[in-house]
Amino acid sequence: MGLLTLGRPLNWEETKNYASLIREHGIEQFIHIHNKLKDRRNDCLKWGDEVEFLMVHFDHENKRVQLALRSHEILSTLMEPQDQNPADCVTLWHPEYADYMIEATPGQPYGHLPVHFNMVEANMRLRRQQGQQLLGKDEYVLSTSNFPRNGCPDFTWPTHKPTPTTSASASIFFPDEVIFPNHPRFQTLTRNIRLRRQSKVAIHLPIFIDKNTPRPFIEDLSIYDHDGNSNESTAIEDHIYLDAMGLGMGCCCLQVTFQAQSIDEARFLYDQLTPLTPVMLALSASSPIWRGYLADIDCRWNALCAMVDDRTPEERGLEPLKHERFRLPKSRYSSVDCYISPDSAIYNDTEIVQDADAFHKLTEHGIDHILAQHIAHLFVRDSVALFEEQLHLDDTKDTDHFENINSTNWQSMRFKPPPSNSDIGWRVEFRPTELQMTDFENAALVTFIVLLTRAIMTYNLNLLIPISNVDENMQSAQHRDAVLHQRFHFRKCLSTMKTPDTPCMTSVQKSAFQENECEHRLMTINEIINGSNEFVGLLKIIQDYLSNIEVDADTRCTINQYLSLISRRAAGTLMTNAAWMRYFVTNHPAYKHDSVVNDEITYDLLWKMKKISIDEEECPKVLPRMSSKTTLDISAAVEKENNELEVKRSLMTQHNHHE
């Protein structure tokens, strides 16, 4: 998670006082880096994945499983290779919000070679093994978005009791000791978000109503409150209550980062990927159980939005605006609010709250309106974590103040300028995807998204729909079994209008697009992915792209299996992780059909997931039987071919010069 500067964190009062300073200098820094690096060209479109793992401890005697707070003990060991020799690592490790989480990326970003798609899964598997090696008996690395009993009593190992009157979160469920202790950032954020908001964070997730679920379902929260101060915690009928940043930021996700060739390409990718965020969220759904209850939603997204929501009552519209500058419709963790390429302006159909001073400053310094709007929108947020030693920076050289705000706007996409003093290019993060229980599935999702971007760029496709429709889709995506039952706004015709006028094309275009016809309509995930009589389907576009590039047999075999998984999951013949977890719970002998997922059920569920993740058991409802041909070794033949071509090119250049 973002920026890890060193030093003493400021308390909230001090932080608040610096809000304007950070804002002004953050904008200065962006202007500077933009104008300095807007013409930077990188020679390759690079990409990489980021996986956050959970660590759990199984108590076989008592049939319970708990989150293992081991990160502070093993992370430094995991980070040794990169501390000593950062250029030469196969994997890179980072701390995350909770002490039961570890996060890693591949050591080097992947690039243009098709064979890179064959490495993704093997690298993920290696990271899992590296983490696993450092764990003790009965401790395991697991990959799923949400630990089902996160926030239940004694949910960690070792156990800790929440202390709501003194803790950073004031949560009645989530103790401070669960927060990663070796860096003050996470506790600081927790405390400052709550203090700024002037109350605990809160969300009520709809519970899944089963045969024996009490009607109405209302939690008795007084049993959790040991300090007798529960007036801030409220239960709502038929909902599950959550009240801590850790119950959101303690969720794991799967991210893909692209490094574009230029700023324009980065902006283009950001926009084209935005309509795909709800599709990927629905396909990857893996969070149906919250605080020991079956919920009626399958994804973590809304919970996360609420668990870091620092908006004051005025900003949330609960009170008239007196002290705050804006009414803010969304949390600082949310789906994106606007597209950022000039051509996309017509699709920004919602009002975007912006810091006017920031907007004017940006445009005065040559930044176009659309990009200025995006940045000015990010900068309505205050800083919620500041460190003393990093307060006064050189705006022409440092970008920490800009990153302070950019990295604490947690959106479904993120646009990242190059860091100062590096030759890294303009980047885009794809952030909505939920984490799957196996490396195979995670690699499949990553591969699908990257291949899709290649196809979009090759064929000059346009996937844009109004941003308000994308927001609607993000809500639809989180419904129980959205993949099967929900419909999503999606663009009908993906080709751009600038194709030549040949007899064939004219007839196709005419029937596709009449003057006042709507560009998009509602489609199921199945239609979006697999196509229909009226829509080409994203998989067909990818297959067409693949048939035109040279891919070695092993990589092609692997990719085929990944695409088959996506296809079948979209068609409903394979289950999402969320659907399967529900199925497991509802068929468990100890389940009483009252929506309660107790210790024993959770223990059995996670034990099974552990076995599936290391190939000790199959899960045919979710995964196909074959395994891919993934490997970390790039074939020597490919390297040889590239070398040969280099040699021959130089021969040709010599030859041409002699002529």
Place this chain on the structure above:
Amino acid sequence: MSAESQDVTQSKSELILKPFFSKATEILFYTGNTLALFKVLKKTNSTITDEVIEYMSMILQAIRTNMDMKQHQEDSYVKLISVQDDEHSTASNGATPGVSIDNEQLTREDMKFSVKIFLRSLEPEILTHTINAVLNELKENYVESVMISLPNYGAQLTLTEFIPLWRIIEDFIDKQKILSAGVCDFMLPLLSDLCDSAKHKPYANQINLGVCCSIPEELNKYVKENNIQLLTHSDPIDVINESEFQQTIREYCHEYDSLNWKPCSVVRYSSVIANRGIIKSKGFLIYAKRELRMVQ
């Protein structure tokens, strides 16, 4: 024959009264960059046969619409090029339409041209002619990769039958017109026999997608030991046969225009921006010959 009065907007159902190229004994179709014609409403998983027939049809339709009877009347070698190729040069620094990302000037070094030649005849001069046609129409001094796919005569191809063709390829490699070449659907022992006899070994062997997940162990071992890439394709061995080829011409032209043609080679080419995995162009060449028995 009396002078015809042709209706300029002649529909497909009206008769063509005269052949367009009655004296032609060789014909070359060249589609130019078909990527500009990407049709998203149509299902994109049509076979290469469907694609080839579709593009031939487009070119023939344009000829029919133009109704320029004089253009190819006397030609023995008829070259039919897709109309849109005039607007979009296939030179390597062409910009792609409809792109909202910046249009950077690409140099030849940034591109990688790959060519697959489907031969329907083992005659060496067909291969030579085909490779030259590709280089000429693409206006390129060299192409990076050529894959050669051979007709399926039922019996196993022998090295003796194949080696004259490979020698032609090697010649082009020596002249630096082709940088690397490979074969398609070769099994052992043909692949090893070729490598043993070749001056320039094949850099790759392209096998059918259907078997990519179950490659014979022996073959796998051989390619890894000899640094040969195993690539994949989902193409048939025979892209277009005599009757399909003739029938396609018949639909748009005079009966005499379609008689007796034997397609000799089909080429599919593509160019990729080397470091980005982005395809810049894709197209086809179809070369056919016939003997003329009827003179109009």
